[in-house]
Amino acid sequence: KQQMARGLPKQKPIAGVKQVIVVASGKGGVGKSTTAVNLALALMANDQSKSAGLLDVDVYGPSVPRLMNLKGNPELSDDNRMVPLTNYGVPCMSMGFLVEDASPIVWRGLMVMSAVERLLRQVDWGSLDYLVVDMPPGTGDVQLSVTQNIPIAGAVIVSTPQDIALLDAHRGAEMFKKVNVPVLGLVQNMSVFQCPNCQHQTHIFGSDGARQLADTLGISFLGDIPLHLNIREMSDKGQPVVVSCPDSTLVRYLISQSHGS
Numbered sequence: 571k572q573q574m575a576r577g578l579p580k581q582k583p584i585a586g587v588k589q590v591i592v593v594a595s596g597k598g599g600v601g602k603s604t605t606a607v608n609l610a611l612a613l614m615a616n617d618q619s620k621s622a623g624l625l626d627v628d629v630y631g632p633s634v635p636r637l638m639n640l641k642g643n644p645e646l647s648d649d650n651r652m653v654p655l656t657n658y659g660v661p662c663m664s665m666g667f668l669v670e671d672a673s674p675i676v677w678r679g680l681m682v683m684s685a686v687e688r689l690l691r692q693v694d695w696g697s698l699d700y701l702v703v704d705m706p707p708g709t710g711d712v713q714l715s716v717t718q719n720i721p722i723a724g725a726v727i728v729s730t731p732q733d734i735a736l737l738d739a740h741r742g743a744e745m746f747k748k749v750n751v752p753v754l755g756l757v758q759n760m761s762v763f764q765c766p767n768c769q770h771q772t773h774i775f776g777s778d779g780a781r782q783l784a785d786t787l788g789i790s791f792l793g794d795i796p797l798h799l800n801i802r803e804m805s806d807k808g809q810p811v812v813v814s815c816p817d818s819t820l821v822r823y824l825i826s827q828s829h830g831s
């Protein structure tokens with residue numbers, strides 16, 4: 571362990587941020603960003619004395635601007651750092667604020683790394699208890715760079731119960747282990763769909779795969795989120811369920827799950 575730590579570049583905390591929680595997934599489209607956004611909101615809803623921010627380093631497909639209903643260019647502070655845009659009490663920073671809406675994000679590796687460096691080091695967060703980081707899917711350079719450059723309190727991995735997503739989630743968990751980032755656990759998303767008419771439940775992507783993977787890897791199983799129309803509709807409108815449906819059973823469950831994290 572010590573040898574590994576010696577081999578890593580020196581980690582430097584993000585100014586003003588107490589704890590960084592990264593949200594990762596093996597592949598895209600499994601609900602990683604939705605989880606990251608609602609986790610930040612739930613951490614604050616759970617304990618109103620706490621503050622949380624959101625950093626979107628999914629530079630190829632940033633979704634925090636849409637999910638948090640934010641757009642515009644960040645202003646610069648006196649010391650030339652970018653000031654996050656805020657909605658629902660959560661300061662947010664995303665590559666999506668720095669590039670034109672329509673321009674596809676096609677970059678060379680070096681440009682990506684300098685963008686990530688900027689997002690990690692040149693944002694004026696003020697003072698935050700938690701910074702939730704929405705990682706890109708997979709286990710590439712951006713993920714490694716984030717884990718090597720800042721101290722991370724823990725990683726939450728999101729997966730559907732589908733085999734292919736689980737395989738990639740497994741790889742993600744291994745990567746965090748290698749770079750000494752504690753894995754807080756696995757969230758299983760889109761496991762069950764309940765028909766709103768007849769209440770019949772269908773396990774569209776399989777039923778218990780993520781729970782089994784968590785067992786195999788010896789990590790916590792953090793929760794099971796159903797495939798639910800409200801989640802999709804409210805997310806697309808930029809109204810995350812934690813703020814748009816705070817009294818729903820699902821949200822009460824999610825907030826109780828985030829307790830003490």
Ligand code: ADP
Nearest residue numbers: 598599600601602603604796797798801802805
């Ligand atoms: P990722 O970050 O893994 O690419 P997103 O969080 O952007 O995934 O989610 C992909 C799409 O699936 C979005 O349209 C989102 O609203 C929808 N979605 C995510 N989780 C759920 C869920 N539990 N029920 C319904 N729709 C969901």
